[in-house]
Amino acid sequence: MKNTIKFIFLLICTLVVSCSENYLDVNKSSSSPSSATPDLILPAAQKNSADMLYNADILNGSGDSFNLIGSIFSGVMSDAGDQVWYEPEQQYLIINTTYQRIWNNTYTLTLYPYHLIENYEGDNWDNYRAIAKIMKTFHFAMLVDTYGDIPYAEAFGRGANTQPVYDDDKAVYDAIYEELNKAIDMIDNVPDGSLSVSTDAMFGGNMELWQQFANTLKLRMLLRQVNTGADLSSQYNEIVNNGIGFLNETASINPGYADQTDQQNPFYTVFGFVPGSTTSPARNHDATRGNEYFMEFLKDNDDPRLSRLFLPAEVDGEYRGVPQNNYDNFYRSDNTSALGEGLLIGSTQPLQVMLGSESIFLQAEAAQRGLIPGDAGALYKAGIEASFSELGVPDATTEATDYESSAFNNVINWDLAVAAGKEIEAIITQKWIAGGYISGFEVWMDRVRTNFPSGIPIPQGARNTTFPSNLLYPESELATNSDNVPSQGSNAAFDRHTFWMQ
Template identity: 45%
Template sequence: MKILNKILIALFVVGFATSCSDDYFDVNDSQNSPVSSTPPLSLPVAQKYTVDVLQGGYNSMNTLGNLWSYSWAAGGDYVYFTDETLYLVTSGFRTGIYENAYVLPLRNYDVIEKNTDPKYTNYVAIAKIMKSFHFQYLVDAYGDVPYSEALQGAANTTPVFDDANAIYDDLIVQLSAAQDLIANADASALVPGSGNDVMLHGDMAMWSKFANTLKLRILLRQSEKAGLVSQADFDAAVNNGIGFLGAGENILCNPGYLNDTNKQNPFYAAFGKTVAGDPAANANATRATDYAISKLSVDPRRAFIYKNVGTGTTYAGIAQNNVGGPNSASLSGIGPGVLSSASQDGVIMLAAESLFLQAEAASKGYIVGDAESFYNAGVQASFDYLGAGSAAGYLTSYPFPNSTAVNLEAIIYQKWVALIGINGFESWIEYRRTGFPADLPVAPNQTNSTVIPVRLLYPTSEYAANPDNVPTQSSGDAFTSKVFWQN
């Protein structure tokens, strides 16, 4: 509770983030003249913003991802999620995914990274890691974005758009630099306490493993397109003895969420209950898809990913855009393993995701290890996070195929299940990369496309503030103009 109170009263420390205009973040009196702060004050603020952008409310990345990876739909008695499921993707669609990433977490991490006091070496390393985390998602969603000239405040309000592939290459460099800072920090370097690092509580070895896991994700994201990465890239970047996130090593964030006004976990505040115990704004409208309920029909995790209907033991879903179809009361909502309490942790990366990355990398020969063991551990990690018990029986019925032709399909399917409700954005990205799950439906009753969108479009604000640099796009690009790593 004290941590969250400190965050809520902290000075939000930086000025102009990128080319976005002042009205996107109206906290300081002047965004062009930032007030002063210190890394210990700024870090928990930035980390809280990471949760808000990634997994927060209706406008979060997670919500959009769950709609575009066909995990969520609206009950038939709600006209809800219409732009998302009708694929009405324009420069005015979901602009916060772009704008908020720059204005909230990135500019706070950037100020920390620019601190030159040696005692804040570990804070600088954390900031580098988290900036890389956010920039990867910006590239994955938009392609070319402001990077080398971004976050300079009034010094440059019209940054260039860097090549997406070049950004990816530099993210590996930045993550390696962060690992070097951690490894070589001297005795004067402060280790963040639990109140200053509300993600990993100053465990710098874990921060280094998280950085290595992010590098693995960056490299694997490119691995389905010929010519982008090689064994040498993996050897140089991740086969370094640091290792990756393993079983039980979820990257979570909790600044002190509790059931009080403006202090609930933002995901719970949007989809769970109000402080008074009433359904939250999006709770009754948000329901399982018929596709997801069917796919999980013999999966014990279904009872934790989705709720049973009423007081019975049945589970039911609905097709997207089925206005007038089964009403919400007869359908399954978000389950107790995903949505548990006002004080639940925000999820940055699950151990299950890391283990599935390792399973894929081992299957392709990029890292040493047994792909089947990583796969089994990933499924068990998903069961563990959801509270679903042992996965042994499930794995007996649905074992790792150990066949090059279908290994990736099995891994990505399990990742899709593990991330339902938790990080749907990652599932949407992985579907674009791999085409799995192969039977993922295109939203019915929409007329804009026969495919799930392949990218987001730059927001209107960027065209207004930075017209000479923002790439020209048309509405059709959301369905045809692929990010560099897509086939």
């Protein structure tokens, strides 16, 4: 498997389009389908999905990603005091070039291959097409969440239309939600003799898990909209009554990661160590630290995940975080805590797309709000246990039970949360701990949606007194499609303009 990633890259370059600055360029006409079959395109598309989450500019190793920006804006990640890697993000300095790679490369490197699969002309590819629909929804939803209105209906016809219109964000959400329904039905009605999904690097061709992933994505999208006042009861009833269920395990991708150059897990590539070494740091390793608020929360509540998420500081063996945007030498790399073994397992570790704990916490929140049936408290406790297991806490079941039952904090102990009326805050706080470094984008969106955890401080020297909710449309769009790019005010990164950010 060690050469799988290199093979995938060469394959997609040679069979889809040439490897140039137009690599998988969305400007390619959708009327000119690829000569590569879906089984060859799928693993490359999935690899690109993983890169987009954790290293959107994988070819240059910048580390810009949905996970990184989300981890910073959700108050989880900080910069070491002697590094100055994440200063603009921590200052809330957001301009039209801020993380623009996640826009550009989501369309070109990620969505377009799935578009090719979905529109491939040939029989017996319905399972592949269903996967493509699900993954397109996954990525389109993230773009809507991050920017608001986006190109959707005309997104893949730029060969004939170099200036695609921007579609209303709510309309895009509704459309991609229906795409999930179509994908689920497509899997249910796959004709006999259809090809097995032998090259699926995510669920190994298990289409039942793909349906559960789609159903869980639907739940995530519905909960995004809890503050809009929309009556979504029929949708909630449907995701419960369709009999599919929700994910009970982590959705992850591993196309054959190896301890070699350009073949490592992208998270490990950015935050871990160079190939062949456990001591030579990767580019962001020494800079990346926990926010002091996050780490103190773990310490104050004797959270066993602390030693899985972080290492003791080299100087004195203390667990020490960094206040965001504080470049005092006291918070230098060797006097603060690096990422721990629960995050940096090794070059070949799978790349998480959705944590099993997130799925459980989504169900807990929906049950607590009365949107789906279920025991919110039992789901909450199960989510904590899943998080302990995901981070490799020894004797996870016992430790999770002891943590939840003995904690004095009313956003940890469920009975205390119920007594204080803080059930939703408790659920979101535990999602924040479980996914802060792994699903940073999701915990950022939860903070935007719920304002929990409410005590996260605004960084010193920040350019705004509230935390960011959106990114700005990229400079590349302003240069090439200015007639269609929606106007944005000077406070657009903070004005919660996406339709569900009420």
